[in-house]
Amino acid sequence: MAFKIKLWGVRGSIPTPKKPEEIKGRIQYHLENFFKQGYSHSGDITTYLKTLPTHLLGGYGGNTSCAEVSTNKTSLLIDGGSGIRQKGFELMLGPCGLGNGEVHILFSHFHWDHLIGLPFFIPIFIPGNKIHMYSVQPELKKVVQTIFSKPYFPVPFEQLSAEIIFHQLEARKSQTFGDINVTPYQLDHPDPCWGFKMGHENKYLSYCVDTECTRVTREELGDDLPLYQNIDLMVFDAQYTIQEATEKVNWGHASASFGLDLAVRENIHQILFVHHDPAASDETVYNAQQQAEAYYKTLVDYHKRSGETFYPVNWSYAVEGQEVKV
Numbered sequence: 333m334a335f336k337i338k339l340w341g342v343r344g345s346i347p348t349p350k351k352p353e354e355i356k357g358r359i360q361y362h363l364e365n366f367f368k369q370g371y372s373h374s375g376d377i378t379t380y381l382k383t384l385p386t387h388l389l390g391g392y393g394g395n396t397s398c399a400e401v402s403t404n405k406t407s408l409l410i411d412g413g414s415g416i417r418q419k420g421f422e423l424m425l426g427p428c429g430l431g432n433g434e435v436h437i438l439f440s441h442f443h444w445d446h447l448i449g450l451p452f453f454i455p456i457f458i459p460g461n462k463i464h465m466y467s468v469q470p471e472l473k474k475v476v477q478t479i480f481s482k483p484y485f486p487v488p489f490e491q492l493s494a495e496i497i498f499h500q501l502e503a504r505k506s507q508t509f510g511d512i513n514v515t516p517y518q519l520d521h522p523d524p525c526w527g528f529k530m531g532h533e534n535k536y537l538s539y540c541v542d543t544e545c546t547r548v549t550r551e552e553l554g555d556d557l558p559l560y561q562n563i564d565l566m567v568f569d570a571q572y573t574i575q576e577a578t579e580k581v582n583w584g585h586a587s588a589s590f591g592l593d594l595a596v597r598e599n600i601h602q603i604l605f606v607h608h609d610p611a612a613s614d615e616t617v618y619n620a621q622q623q624a625e626a627y628y629k630t631l632v633d634y635h636k637r638s639g640e641t642f643y644p645v646n647w648s649y650a651v652e653g654q655e656v657k658v
């Protein structure tokens with residue numbers, strides 16, 4: 333049975349739409365490059381587009397954090413960043429559109445970029461729908477009531493048509509949602525923030541957003557170590573380049589190097605790096621990816637020389653809308 337993740341938002345901190353000038357510049361680049369590459373007919377356009385990497389074509393995406401973890405039976409949403417709006421439209425084509433949908437949303441923490449899509453999540457306005465919301469933090473209900481209150485939003489919480497049901501998750505305790513087990517572990521982020529390890533038929537996904545990863549050794553991680561151990565796919569915060577991560581201490585975010593270090597030591601098979609810096613252009617995210625590639629090579633070389641245990645990892649910088657099965 334398929335166990336998969338879909339990323340509805342991969343940008344960090346604030347939604348980041350492309351500026352008109354950026355779009356204009358990219359169109360100009362491609363019109364010139366198309367001919368430079370020796371193409372001349374409109375029939376060649378599809379072939380040309382296929383040659384382009386992510387950062388030169390659609391880019392990585394501008395919506396903030398929202399992920400969907402699902403099996404054939406169960407679907408869980410994690411975080412309500414601006415990406416959840418698009419998921420809402422999809423849900424409206426199913427039972428949610430008829431007022432008999434049931435949605436489960438887990439929240440890592442309550443920074444704006446993880447909540448900002450909620451007022452635009454259409455199923456919440458349809459009578460008959462049940463929207464279950466979960467967090468380890470006890471203040472979830474208060475937070476959601478505040479979002480849906482004047483003068484922040486014209487529809488007050490009491491007037492939302494769907495039934496909203498709040499649940500508190502217990503730290504480091506497994507809870508079953510249909511055929512998925514979820515265990516929250518603490519991340520290294522202000523206010524605080526919880527990651528989720530999710531299991532289904534001996535496959536494990538871990539969602540580690542947002543985190544600065546200030547604890548790295550097994551001893552430092554202590555009770556939170558299982559979040560990173562024997563994982564098939566980890567979604568990890570790589571907002572910064574390696575250098576930025578050393579400069580922006582206490583900003584709550586990491587670079588890809590932290591995720592790679594954990595992966596080769598703790599047996600993480602695949603990583604999707606997310607929470608791309610809103611200040612970073614697609615080219616800058618691509619450069620960070622190149623830097624991570626060089627860093628990973630140094631890890632491989634070191635482990636070849638030292639003979640230490642090394643688990644190879646398949647990793648990439650995530651693109652909005654990306655879906656991965658494990």
Ligand SMILES: [Zn+2]
Pocket residue numbers: 344345397443445446542607
């Ligand atoms: Zn965030």
Ligand SMILES: [Zn+2]
Pocket residue numbers: 441443521525542584
């Ligand atoms: Zn945050």
